[in-house]
Amino acid sequence: MTDRSLLRGLAAVLLITVASQIFYITVVSGSANEMLRPLTWFTELLAFTASTVFALALATRWPSQAVVWTTLAIAGFLNVIQVAMGLSMFAPAMEASETTPQLFAAVLAGAFFFYFLAKLLLGVAGVALGVAAFRRSGALPKAIGVLSAIAGIASFFLSLLAMIDAESWRFAAGAAGTAVTALVGLLLILAPPVRKS
Secondary structure, eight states: OOHHHHHHHHHHHHHHHHHHHHHHHHTGGGOOOTTHHHHHHHHHHHHHHHHHHHHHHHHHHOGGGHHHHHHHHHHHHHHHHHHHHHHHHHHHHHHGGGTOHHHHHHHHHHHHHHHHHHHHHHHHHHHHHHHHHHTSSSHHHHHHHHHHHHHHHHHHHHHHHHHHOHHHHHHHHHHHHHHHHHHHHHHHHHSOOOOOO
């Protein structure tokens, strides 16, 4: 794959995860259809896996920006873990909740911890890519860069708070993380970073 294909591929799968999270909140969470939840999660699992692969490939090809791409790769991998926990552990933990009430709560807390840590890392990447875009010429890179950096800062701090107190900060951290993911995806498409030698 070319560098441009990798950037567009990474952007596409990031935007797919944003769409799936919005779909999950607006449709799946209130639906009686038992197939929607696993289908949505499997879609996210594939998208997060692809984001990890694309970001690692970019880290290899762009060593001067390897930290940013590796940060995105780790965020993708953490999301793979948290989605896999939902797919493989939620149902058995719920079945065991009658005899071990705290088991499901522990599994859920673990999955959310990985989720928020991934959002925190996406925030870091959003700030780094946003600042780099702002330093370039042109109104579009600057505008998307500013928005990405602001959303990244919000995602970092709100995710950190949610890792400490998930109950109070879950929705705010999730919203900020989704926003920065969307902005990073748009930035990679509309104002892709410039490869440094």
